[in-house]
Amino acid sequence: MSTTDILGTLGSIFTILSFGCGVFVSVAMTTKKLRESIIKEMKGRTFGAATLEQMAKTWVMIFERYFGDRLLSIKQIITIPIYTLTVSCVYIAVWILHNIHGDINANFKPFSPLMKQSLHDYFHEAIFVALAVDIFSISLTRIAIRAGKVKGYLSFRFLFLFFLTISASFFAFTFGLFFLRVLDMVRMYTELVPQDPIPVMPYKPFEGFNVLLNLFNAPTVIHVTSKGWIATYFIPEPILFYTAVTSQLSFIFIIVAHLLAKFSLSVRQASIKMLQTAGTTAGIATGIFTSMLVWMLTIIFFCAIAAFHGS
Structure with missing residues (x-):
């Protein structure tokens, strides 16, 4: 970074801190009655925290109603295959649109032999691996959600089950993919x-993982034979990967919603504390001291950076 960039960054930090100190001093100058009214208003509002938590609870309710709330729910015999097929078709459609370069008219033309074989292999073989992974991961998700209801969705038990489910689902996916590769090789x-x-063929779950992150890649396996090198490409592997990952989005949504709700409540509590302190002599003294400290540290940083880059 150049001297100008560093000074610009420090200037931005200084501006933000100075604005915070200015707000604190401005609040301190208001009347006690006004501050008490503001505190009362803030205590009566959740600033979106309740809405976020309700959204997470609604998502859990939809999940349990669709897949069932018991581990061996009869409902999931029908709902999970429908879910797996729907998600697979969505990713397949995106993959096809990419391969035909967005030309809708190409859908009415015969697909290339490679695409035909890929679609055949996916819906005749890979779809069953995706189904098995979904059944496994959705069952673990159900257990984690039950723990979240009892201990809280930010509790250690829920987070532990979250990472356990993610890890177990990943290894279930890689083992299923390994099985398909061995089958194709044989x-x-x-x-x-x-x-x-x-x-x-060795089982290497983390090999080529970066390839799976690109939905449009066409990973191949090269075999050295007596007839030369033979490359095989039997299914659009990234589609199988993203189909397996989609079933984990419930976890992400639940955790993010509760984290944002927790952050909103923390900001509200910090704001209330600031208002309660701002009108006191201790609060005013702290505000003046913080303002002077910010000014002095900023001047020292500016001088140090200028001397360092000027030498």
Whole structure:
């Protein structure tokens, strides 16, 4: 960073801190009756915290009504397959639109052999892996939600179950993907190079993970055979990955909603404390001291940066 950038950053920090000190001094200059009225008003409002928590509770209610609130719910026999198929079709549609470069008219033309084979493999093989992962992850999500209702959605138990579910679902997905790759390898060797011994494919759950983060990538597996190198591409793997990840969005929404609600209430409490302190002699003294400290530290930083870059 140049001297100008650093001084600009320090200037921005100084401006923000000075504004805070100015607000504190301005509040201190108001009457006690006005401050008490403001405190009463702030205590009676949640500033969106109640709405966020209600949204999270509504989402939990929808989740349990759709998938069932029991671990072995009969309802999920129907609802989970519908969910998996719907999410898969959404990602498949996005993937197809990307491959045809957004040309809607291309949907009425025959797909390329690669796309045909990919769609065939996904809906004949990979869809069952996605279904198994969804059943596994949704069951764990149900357990975590039950713990959140009892202990709170920001409790240690809920957060522990959250990370456990994410980790377990990821390994379930990678194991399912590994099974599909082994199946494809055995099929390829049997049909194309039956005279070659089938190699042992190691299970590496974290290998090529960055490829899965791109929905539009076409990851391949290269096999070295007696007939040369043979590359296989049997399913759009990122689609399978994102289908598995989507079932975890309930956790993200619940945790983010409660974190924002907690932050809103913390800001409200801090504001009330400031109002309660602002009218007292201790509050005024603290405000004046903080203002002078900000000014002096800023001047020292400016001089130090200027001397360092000028030498």
